[in-house]
Structures are given as C-alpha cells and as structure tokens.
Amino acid sequence: MKKLLTIAGSDCSGGAGIQADLKTFSAYGVFGMSVIVSVVAENTARVISIQNITPEVISDQIDAIYEDIGTDAVKIGMLSDHECMEAVGYKLKQYRPKHIVIDPVMYAKNGSPLMQQDAVGTLIRDILPFADVLTPNIPEAERITGITIESIHDMEEAAKRIADQGVRHVLVKGGHSLGDEATDILYDGQQMYYFTEKRIDTLNTHGTGCTYSSAIAAGLALTDNLHEAVKQAKAYVTTAIRHSLHIGSGPGPTHHFYDLYQHGLQRSDPTKQI
Numbered sequence: 001m002k003k004l005l006t007i008a009g010s011d012c013s014g015g016a017g018i019q020a021d022l023k024t025f026s027a028y029g030v031f032g033m034s035v036i037v038s039v040v041a042e043n044t045a046r047v048i049s050i051q052n053i054t055p056e057v058i059s060d061q062i063d064a065i066y067e068d069i070g071t072d073a074v075k076i077g078m079l080s081d082h083e084c085m086e087a088v089g090y091k092l093k094q095y096r097p098k099h100i101v102i103d104p105v106m107y108a109k110n111g112s113p114l115m116q117q118d119a120v121g122t123l124i125r126d127i128l129p130f131a132d133v134l135t136p137n138i139p140e141a142e143r144i145t146g147i148t149i150e151s152i153h154d155m156e157e158a159a160k161r162i163a164d165q166g167v168r169h170v171l172v173k174g175g176h177s178l179g180d181e182a183t184d185i186l187y188d189g190q191q192m193y194y195f196t197e198k199r200i201d202t203l204n205t206h207g208t209g210c211t212y213s214s215a216i217a218a219g220l221a222l223t224d225n226l227h228e229a230v231k232q233a234k235a236y237v238t239t240a241i242r243h244s245l246h247i248g249s250g251p252g253p254t255h256h257f258y259d260l261y262q263h264g265l266q267r268s269d270p271t272k273q274i
C-alpha cells in the first residue's frame with residue numbers, strides 16, 4: 001500500500017484543501033495522511049476566518065509521520081504565511097521525501113486570499129526548490145513570474161521562467177483560461193508537453209487544483225512516471241469536475257464518488273501490503 005501525505009489547509013466545507021486531497025487518495029486506493037497547516041472556516045461562497053497552526057505543531061505533525069510511517073509521495077497545498085513556510089521547508093530539508101508535488105495556493109475559487117501577499121518571496125525562496133512538480137494556475141504563475149498570461153505562448157513563457165528559478169517540472173494549469181479546451185502545460189526544463197481536455201461548462205470547480213495535485217502525487221507514488229501520473233490525474237480531475245456537485249451558493253465542489261477501475265485508471269490493490 002502506497003503512503004501519501006498532504007501538507008495543506010483544512011476546508012471545513014469539504015470541497016478543497018486536506019479534505020479534497022484525502023478523498024482523492026482514497027479514490028486512488030492509497031493510504032492518506034494529513035498535516036494540517038491552517039484551519040480555514042470557509043464554504044463555497046466565502047472565507048470567514050483562517051487560523052494558522054503554530055510552527056511547533058506543524059513540525060510535530062511532520063515528525064509524527066516520519067518517525068513512524070514515512071511516505072511514498074507528498075502533496076503540499078495552502079501555506080498561508082512565512083512561519084508556516086519556514087516550518088514546512090525546514091522539515092522537508094530534514095526528511096527529503098521522494099516525489100513532492102507543490103500546489104502554490106494563493107486564492108480560493110471565490111477570490112478570497114489564502115496566502116499573505118508578502119509571503120510570495122518566501123514561497124519562491126524556501127519552498128519551490130523542493131518541488132519535483134509545481135502546479136500553479138494562471139494567476140499564481142503570473143504572481144510568481146510577474147508576467148501577464150493571455151495565451152498558450154504566455155503559459156509556456158511562465159513555465160520557462162519558473163523552471164529558471166530552480167523548479168524541476170512546472171505544470172501551468174489552464175483552468176482559468178478562456179476557450180473550449182482546458183490545456184495544461186508541463187515543462188521539464190527542455191521540452192513542453194500538453195495535456196488537453198474539453199472544457200466542461202460548469203461553475204462548480206471548487207477544489208480542482210487540490211484534486212489534481214493530489215492525484216498527480218498518488219500517480220507518482222504508484223507509477224514513478226510523471227507523464228503517466230499527469231495523464232491519469234488529468235482524466236481523474238476532468239471526471240471529478242464532470243460529476244461536480246451543485247451545492248452551496250458559490251462554486252460547488254468536485255466529486256470523487258466513482259470507481260477508477262471503470263475509467264481505465266490505475267488504482268493500487270488495497271489488499272496488497274507494502
């Protein structure tokens with residue numbers, strides 16, 4: 001059984017954050033664990049408050065995982081301020097986990113900020129270098145690079161600039177672009193690869209980025225192959241959006257109900273021991 005860890009924020013409404021990550025891990029048939037960095041009182045429409053967990057307790061949670069169980073891959077989501085980033089960065093350096101997927105969460109789908117504005121420098125300096133794959137959406141790629149993204153060519157340029165900052169693989173997600181297709185661009189420092197699906201006509205995309213990055217992490221643990229992991233994760237997130245729920249007054253959540261086997265996706269055998 002592969003062991004997956006998410007280090008992220010808790011979304012009490014269940015659509016994004018730790019909750020989306022654990023649902024994705026279950027659908028992939030892997031064992032999910034979580035380090036909660038912030039407790040976010042949020043729903044589909046708004047963020048009411050954010051309580052960051054202290055750096056000591058963030059560190060203790062990470063120690064608790066590595067002194068006892070360990071991981072086959074790690075997904076990192078919302079890190080809201082310098083202190084959270086420093087605590088997580090310090091522990092990543094100590095434990096050097098295999099397969100780190102980082103989703104540089106900055107805003108919720110409803111526009112509420114989830115990362116302090118002045119923490120982006122710390123994110124770039126202390127966290128991004130640990131990424132085997134970084135998965136910015138278009139606004140996040142714009143914030144990290146300072147360029148405006150209005151086309152596939154701009155997405156490619158942003159991916160190159162982020163790779164120049166020392167990130168091994170950059171996956172710029174096209175969910176926020178316009179047009180009939182949702183294209184994501186993967187850059188490995190040499191070549192661009194394109195992952196495209198038809199855009200689904202829905203407002204219910206709360207948690208898509210969390211779902212996608214967790215699926216990539218699970219796929220990496222299962223296959224050891226980034227291209228295969230992204231291909232499967234793209235199919236997974238597209239199906240989760242297709243079956244998204246019209247609940248709440250804002251963007252509704254992705255849904256993880258289905259059996260991956262039925263969709264031809266790889267799932268680990270839950271009866272097999274490590």
Ligand SMILES: Nc1ncnc2c1ncn2[C@@H]1O[C@H](COP(=O)(O)OP(=O)(O)OP(=O)(O)O)[C@@H](O)[C@H]1O
Pocket residue numbers: 016105107108109136137138173174175176182183184197198199200201202205206207208209210212234237238241
């Ligand atoms: N309407 C849609 N139809 C099909 N695919 C979509 C749609 N919206 C987003 N996607 C896909 O979902 C994945 C997540 O991309 P997106 O840009 O939405 O991430 P995100 O903004 O970081 O998500 P979040 O805000 O939930 O963290 C990508 O593969 C993207 O192409």
Ligand SMILES: Cc1ncc(COP(=O)(O)O)c(N)n1
Pocket residue numbers: 008009010011016017018040042077078105107108109110114205206207208209210
């Ligand atoms: C705790 C937490 N982490 C991440 C997101 C981003 O997801 P979305 O942009 O879909 O709201 C979120 N809303 N809450």
